[in-house]
Amino acid sequence: MSRSKxxxxxxxxxxxxxxxxxxxxxxxxxxxxxxxxxxxxxxKGGHLFPVHPNKYDDKIRELLETKKSR
Structure with missing residues:
Protein backbone atom coordinates (compact mmCIF):
# COMPACT_ATOMS: atom_id res chain seq x y z
CA MET A 1 0.00 0.00 0.00
CA SER A 2 1.30 3.47 -0.85
CA ARG A 3 -0.07 6.94 -0.09
CA SER A 4 0.18 10.50 -1.29
CA LYS A 5 -1.30 13.48 0.55
CA LYS A 44 -17.56 18.22 7.86
CA GLY A 45 -15.78 14.82 7.92
CA GLY A 46 -14.18 12.43 5.47
CA HIS A 47 -15.31 11.09 2.11
CA LEU A 48 -13.95 7.94 0.43
CA PHE A 49 -14.21 7.41 -3.33
CA PRO A 50 -12.67 5.12 -5.98
CA VAL A 51 -10.11 6.76 -8.29
CA HIS A 52 -9.11 5.78 -11.84
CA PRO A 53 -5.60 4.21 -11.67
CA ASN A 54 -4.22 6.72 -14.20
CA LYS A 55 -5.16 9.62 -11.91
CA TYR A 56 -2.94 8.14 -9.17
CA ASP A 57 0.02 7.90 -11.55
CA ASP A 58 -0.57 11.49 -12.74
CA LYS A 59 -0.67 12.80 -9.15
CA ILE A 60 2.55 10.95 -8.19
CA ARG A 61 4.30 12.41 -11.25
CA GLU A 62 3.04 15.89 -10.33
CA LEU A 63 4.30 15.56 -6.74
CA LEU A 64 7.71 14.33 -7.87
CA GLU A 65 8.07 17.26 -10.29
CA THR A 66 7.09 19.71 -7.53
CA LYS A 67 9.77 18.29 -5.23
CA LYS A 68 12.42 18.56 -7.97
CA SER A 69 11.61 22.22 -8.62
CA ARG A 70 12.07 23.22 -4.97
Missing part, protein backbone atom coordinates in the same frame (compact mmCIF):
# COMPACT_ATOMS: atom_id res chain seq x y z
CA UNK A 6 -2.03 16.97 -0.82
CA UNK A 7 -4.26 19.99 -0.21
CA UNK A 8 -6.95 20.89 -2.74
CA UNK A 9 -8.20 24.33 -3.82
CA UNK A 10 -10.55 24.55 -0.79
CA UNK A 11 -7.60 23.88 1.53
CA UNK A 12 -9.03 20.44 2.39
CA UNK A 13 -6.64 17.51 2.60
CA UNK A 14 -6.81 14.82 -0.05
CA UNK A 15 -5.10 11.50 0.20
CA UNK A 16 -4.68 8.79 -2.44
CA UNK A 17 -4.13 5.25 -1.23
CA UNK A 18 -3.01 2.51 -3.63
CA UNK A 19 -3.66 -1.09 -2.61
CA UNK A 20 -2.14 -4.32 -3.94
CA UNK A 21 -5.56 -5.72 -5.01
CA UNK A 22 -8.55 -4.15 -6.81
CA UNK A 23 -10.94 -2.46 -4.38
CA UNK A 24 -13.69 -1.24 -6.71
CA UNK A 25 -14.44 0.56 -9.97
CA UNK A 26 -13.43 4.11 -10.86
CA UNK A 27 -13.67 6.49 -13.81
CA UNK A 28 -16.17 8.84 -15.46
CA UNK A 29 -16.80 7.78 -19.07
CA UNK A 30 -16.25 4.07 -18.52
CA UNK A 31 -15.63 2.23 -15.28
CA UNK A 32 -12.41 0.26 -14.81
CA UNK A 33 -11.24 -1.91 -11.94
CA UNK A 34 -9.12 0.18 -9.62
CA UNK A 35 -6.80 -0.37 -6.70
CA UNK A 36 -6.81 3.34 -5.72
CA UNK A 37 -9.06 4.98 -3.12
CA UNK A 38 -9.26 8.74 -2.65
CA UNK A 39 -9.95 10.25 0.75
CA UNK A 40 -11.00 13.87 1.20
CA UNK A 41 -10.86 15.33 4.69
CA UNK A 42 -12.79 18.49 5.52
CA UNK A 43 -14.38 20.23 8.48
Missing amino acids: TKDKNNDFRELVKYSKPVGFGGWDSLVRTDVIGIRYSK
Whole structure:
Protein backbone atom coordinates (compact mmCIF):
# COMPACT_ATOMS: atom_id res chain seq x y z
CA MET A 1 0.00 0.00 0.00
CA SER A 2 1.30 3.47 -0.85
CA ARG A 3 -0.07 6.94 -0.09
CA SER A 4 0.18 10.50 -1.29
CA LYS A 5 -1.30 13.48 0.55
CA THR A 6 -2.03 16.97 -0.82
CA LYS A 7 -4.26 19.99 -0.21
CA ASP A 8 -6.95 20.89 -2.74
CA LYS A 9 -8.20 24.33 -3.82
CA ASN A 10 -10.55 24.55 -0.79
CA ASN A 11 -7.60 23.88 1.53
CA ASP A 12 -9.03 20.44 2.39
CA PHE A 13 -6.64 17.51 2.60
CA ARG A 14 -6.81 14.82 -0.05
CA GLU A 15 -5.10 11.50 0.20
CA LEU A 16 -4.68 8.79 -2.44
CA VAL A 17 -4.13 5.25 -1.23
CA LYS A 18 -3.01 2.51 -3.63
CA TYR A 19 -3.66 -1.09 -2.61
CA SER A 20 -2.14 -4.32 -3.94
CA LYS A 21 -5.56 -5.72 -5.01
CA PRO A 22 -8.55 -4.15 -6.81
CA VAL A 23 -10.94 -2.46 -4.38
CA GLY A 24 -13.69 -1.24 -6.71
CA PHE A 25 -14.44 0.56 -9.97
CA GLY A 26 -13.43 4.11 -10.86
CA GLY A 27 -13.67 6.49 -13.81
CA TRP A 28 -16.17 8.84 -15.46
CA ASP A 29 -16.80 7.78 -19.07
CA SER A 30 -16.25 4.07 -18.52
CA LEU A 31 -15.63 2.23 -15.28
CA VAL A 32 -12.41 0.26 -14.81
CA ARG A 33 -11.24 -1.91 -11.94
CA THR A 34 -9.12 0.18 -9.62
CA ASP A 35 -6.80 -0.37 -6.70
CA VAL A 36 -6.81 3.34 -5.72
CA ILE A 37 -9.06 4.98 -3.12
CA GLY A 38 -9.26 8.74 -2.65
CA ILE A 39 -9.95 10.25 0.75
CA ARG A 40 -11.00 13.87 1.20
CA TYR A 41 -10.86 15.33 4.69
CA SER A 42 -12.79 18.49 5.52
CA LYS A 43 -14.38 20.23 8.48
CA LYS A 44 -17.56 18.22 7.86
CA GLY A 45 -15.78 14.82 7.92
CA GLY A 46 -14.18 12.43 5.47
CA HIS A 47 -15.31 11.09 2.11
CA LEU A 48 -13.95 7.94 0.43
CA PHE A 49 -14.21 7.41 -3.33
CA PRO A 50 -12.67 5.12 -5.98
CA VAL A 51 -10.11 6.76 -8.29
CA HIS A 52 -9.11 5.78 -11.84
CA PRO A 53 -5.60 4.21 -11.67
CA ASN A 54 -4.22 6.72 -14.20
CA LYS A 55 -5.16 9.62 -11.91
CA TYR A 56 -2.94 8.14 -9.17
CA ASP A 57 0.02 7.90 -11.55
CA ASP A 58 -0.57 11.49 -12.74
CA LYS A 59 -0.67 12.80 -9.15
CA ILE A 60 2.55 10.95 -8.19
CA ARG A 61 4.30 12.41 -11.25
CA GLU A 62 3.04 15.89 -10.33
CA LEU A 63 4.30 15.56 -6.74
CA LEU A 64 7.71 14.33 -7.87
CA GLU A 65 8.07 17.26 -10.29
CA THR A 66 7.09 19.71 -7.53
CA LYS A 67 9.77 18.29 -5.23
CA LYS A 68 12.42 18.56 -7.97
CA SER A 69 11.61 22.22 -8.62
CA ARG A 70 12.07 23.22 -4.97
